[in-house]
Amino acid sequence: MKDLQDATWPKVKTAGFDGFLISFGDQLNEPANRAALAFRDALEQAGLAAVQETSTSLVSTYLRFDPLALDHATMRETLVALLKGRNWFDASLPRGRKLWRVPTVYGGDLAPQLEGAATAAGLTSAEAIASISSSRVRVQTIGFAPGMPYLGELPEAWNIPRQTSLNAQTPAGGLCVAIRQLVLFPVATPTGWRHIGQTAFRLFRPETDAPFVLRPGDEVMFEQTTPEALTQMQKDPDGGAVSEDIA
Amino acid sequence: MSRYLKVLRAGPAMTVQDEGRAGYLAFGLSRGGAVDSLALLEGAALLGQDPSHAALEMGGIGGEFEVSEEIRIALTGAPMRASIDGVNIQWNASHLIDAGARLSIGAATSGSYGYLHLGGGIAGKAVLGARSAHLAAGIGELVRDGDALPIGRDAQALAGQKITAEARFDGGSVRIVPSLQTEFFAPSEIARFETTAFKRDTRGNRMGVRIIPEGEGFKTEAGLSILSEVIVPGDVQVTGDGTPFVLLSECQTTGGYPRIGSVLPMDLPRVAQARAGATLQFKFLTLEEAVTLEQREAARRKTLRASVKPMIRNPHDIADLLSYQLISGATAGDDLEKDIS
Numbered sequence: 001m002k003d004l005q006d007a008t009w010p011k012v013k014t015a016g017f018d019g020f021l022i023s024f025g026d027q028l029n030e031p032a033n034r035a036a037l038a039f040r041d042a043l044e045q046a047g048l049a050a051v052q053e054t055s056t057s058l059v060s061t062y063l064r065f066d067p068l069a070l071d072h073a074t075m076r077e078t079l080v081a082l083l084k085g086r087n088w089f090d091a092s093l094p095r096g097r098k099l100w101r102v103p104t105v106y107g108g109d110l111a112p113q114l115e116g117a118a119t120a121a122g123l124t125s126a127e128a129i130a131s132i133s134s135s136r137v138r139v140q141t142i143g144f145a146p147g148m149p150y151l152g153e154l155p156e157a158w159n160i161p162r163q164t165s166l167n168a169q170t171p172a173g174g175l176c177v178a179i180r181q182l183v184l185f186p187v188a189t190p191t192g193w194r195h196i197g198q199t200a201f202r203l204f205r206p207e208t209d210a211p212f213v214l215r216p217g218d219e220v221m222f223e224q225t226t227p228e229a230l231t232q233m234q235k236d237p238d239g240g241a242v243s244e245d246i247a
Numbered sequence: 248m249s250r251y252l253k254v255l256r257a258g259p260a261m262t263v264q265d266e267g268r269a270g271y272l273a274f275g276l277s278r279g280g281a282v283d284s285l286a287l288l289e290g291a292a293l294l295g296q297d298p299s300h301a302a303l304e305m306g307g308i309g310g311e312f313e314v315s316e317e318i319r320i321a322l323t324g325a326p327m328r329a330s331i332d333g334v335n336i337q338w339n340a341s342h343l344i345d346a347g348a349r350l351s352i353g354a355a356t357s358g359s360y361g362y363l364h365l366g367g368g369i370a371g372k373a374v375l376g377a378r379s380a381h382l383a384a385g386i387g388e389l390v391r392d393g394d395a396l397p398i399g400r401d402a403q404a405l406a407g408q409k410i411t412a413e414a415r416f417d418g419g420s421v422r423i424v425p426s427l428q429t430e431f432f433a434p435s436e437i438a439r440f441e442t443t444a445f446k447r448d449t450r451g452n453r454m455g456v457r458i459i460p461e462g463e464g465f466k467t468e469a470g471l472s473i474l475s476e477v478i479v480p481g482d483v484q485v486t487g488d489g490t491p492f493v494l495l496s497e498c499q500t501t502g503g504y505p506r507i508g509s510v511l512p513m514d515l516p517r518v519a520q521a522r523a524g525a526t527l528q529f530k531f532l533t534l535e536e537a538v539t540l541e542q543r544e545a546a547r548r549k550t551l552r553a554s555v556k557p558m559i560r561n562p563h564d565i566a567d568l569l570s571y572q573l574i575s576g577a578t579a580g581d582d583l584e585k586d587i588s
Binding site for chain 2: 013014015016017018019021026027028040052053054055056057058059060062064067068071072141142143144145146147148150164172186187204206207211212
């Protein structure tokens, strides 16, 4: 594997008419993920007047700015100067992180693609459940849909592709797997990821003061439960999930 | 709720929309808001109010409405057949509606999204700082038959104004800038993208529209192995079979397919308004050229309110023409002819 800290990364590129993307790699890896989170934090701290919004993806920091107030060349110079301030790849994870334990029903009618996913990973269904439910995965980014986590990284066996055709509608709370990652859906959505588990965990609560539950850096364990227990947990917005502070 | 808009019949794609909710990209929530952002500005100019007021966005077809008390409205975006108690009214104009009068808005005659603005705006509870429905995120709902939408207080009374809307309802040429993944496409593919005519597919909504190329799809050197990356409205995402999608205001916040470029914000209403079957073509500009054009457009938009003019009514539309005092006040005599169009 190439040295992550070689001269190639980070790369600064424009994104659309009014954005920049600062990428710390082109493959998912933990140092690049931490670098992206840390650089976003630094950008927010810098409080640049032309910057309107920032976010992160798996290995990049994004910012939206006003190109009518500040030209692209000057914005780029500012970013390059800020990047020179430190080695972002050795940044630590954000503070205030939590570990969530989320009750999950694996397989059956509620999560019909467990078997197919297990086969793709070369495992029996029981082995697949044991592998996923014992994996402590980390929120690498929130994206695609509101509050939706990309979680990783699973053991190598789970390096299975997305399906070429989409599931018409995977329900909210659905736990899906592909490419050594898990995603958990806040809203019903079509997806190419395989639906292996079902939770009652509400990731997006627009009517409350805390609409988004998970943060990048949080860790999650999807612990097995029964369909009967999950039905009971539907009334609770946390779906029976409990959290503890870890950092 | 003293002031409200009663929806007697709602078209199939009617939602409350404003400028959307910025600031939640890091949480996976796109800004959303009216897909034709210019239509919001035109409506605000007609009513002399701030563009932050929420309006009704009507996809393809309008509906039937009544108001609880006399209210000012403005109609912008895709032109639709509209009448008050059976009397035709102009699009791109403001009107006064009496309590109990029936406002009928039919199918769009061109374009996709029409807007009904109300003096004082649509009120009601804001969610995360905006009243926009964001159906993909599960915020808000479609407007349905029987809904009563509260209307804010209106400090003004001026109606009967018109505005010249920028033509953007029949497809046409759209400007695009290179973006973070443009280099994944060979120069020959980019050149072909610029010379290809695209037809707007029937598949399209507030998240994005599919555009079908004349000839074969577009290939990338990176293939389909790229990591999911930030996506923004305007991005032209090329899916697995080589068919592009142009993303609109309610798009997802990350995407796994490569982007060949990104449409200028000022040209995005043209893409959103193109109907199924309309032809779109793309022309690459440098970012510097794009900034110059956007600056010019921003300056033009500042003059929108000043460009509003009193409407001169078409005599065919004046039900009680004979009761009008037509001969007091001498004029050049061509007032009515000026606005027959």
